[in-house]
C-alpha cells in the first residue's frame with residue numbers, strides 16, 4: 001500500500017516507513033551497546049567506508065568500486081571478528097532475558113536490579129590508603145556506560161556492598177581473590193580476580209608493569225576509571241581515557257575520584 005504523498009521519484013509505502021523505523025531503532029540499540037568503547041569508532045569507520053562504496057558505485061568509478069567491493073564482500077566475516085566481544089555480550093544478554101523474562105524494550109543493555117548512582121568513594125579511598133601503607137597492590141575499576149561484563153566473567157562474581165574491610169580482605173596477599181582487578185558497577189562490587197586488556201601503547205613508561213598497563217588498557221577501550229595501588233612503590237594512581245595520574249595523596253585521590261564518578265554519565 002502506498003502513502004498518499006509519493007515523493008517525486010520515490011513511492012513510500014507503510015512497509016518502508018516501518019522498515020526505516022525498525023532500522024533506526026536497531027542502530028540506536030547498537031549505538032547504546034557500543035557507546036564508550038573503541039568498537040564504536042570501528043563501527044563508524046566501517047559505516048563511512050560503506051557510504052564511500054555506495055557513492056563510488058553510484059558514480060560508476062569502476063576500479064575504486066571493485067577495490068572497495070572486495071572489502072565489502074568480506075565485510076560480514078570481518079565484522080564478526082572485529083566485534084566478537086560485543087556479539088558475545090549481545091547474545092549473552094539475549095539468553096539472559098530469555099531465561100529471566102522481561103519486556104521487549106531495553107533488553108540489549110538491561111540494567112541489573114542493583115541500586116543506581118555513583119558509589120561512595122570513602123571506602124575505596126580508605127582501603128587504598130591502607131593497602132598503600134602496607135605495599136599491597138590493588139586494581140579497582142569503576143564502570144559507567146561501558147559494559148565490562150565480559151571482563152567480569154573472567155573473574156569471580158561477587159555482587160557485594162563495597163566496604164573498606166571487604167576490599168582489604170580481597171587484596172590481602174594471602175587472599176585467593178587478590179590477583180587481577182575488582183570491577184565496580186552501579187555502586188556494587190561486581191567481581192574480583194578479573195583479567196583486563198593490557199595496553200599496547202609503546203609510549204607507556206617502561207617502569208610501569210602489568211598492573212598499570214592493564215589499567216591503561218581498559219581505559220583506552222572503555223569509559224572506566226581505574227584506581228591502582230602499586231605493590232612496588234605504594235603509590236596510588238587514577239587512570240582515565242588512557243591517561244595515568246600517579247602518586248596521588250589520599251585527599252587528591254578522594255576529590256578526583258569523587259569528581260570523576262559524579263561527572264560520569266549513567267547507563268541508559
Ligand SMILES: Nc1ncnc2c1ncn2[C@@H]1O[C@H](COP(=O)(O)OP(=O)(O)OP(=O)(O)O)[C@@H](O)[C@H]1O
Nearest residue numbers: 137179180181195196209210211212214230231232
Ligand atoms: N591483564 C591483567 N589484568 C588484571 N590484573 C593484572 C593483569 N596483569 C597483571 N595484573 C595484576 O598485576 C600484578 C602484577 O603486577 P606487576 O608487578 O607486573 O605490575 P606493576 O604495574 O609493576 O605493579 P606494581 O607496582 O604493583 O608491582 C599481577 O599479580 C596481577 O594481580
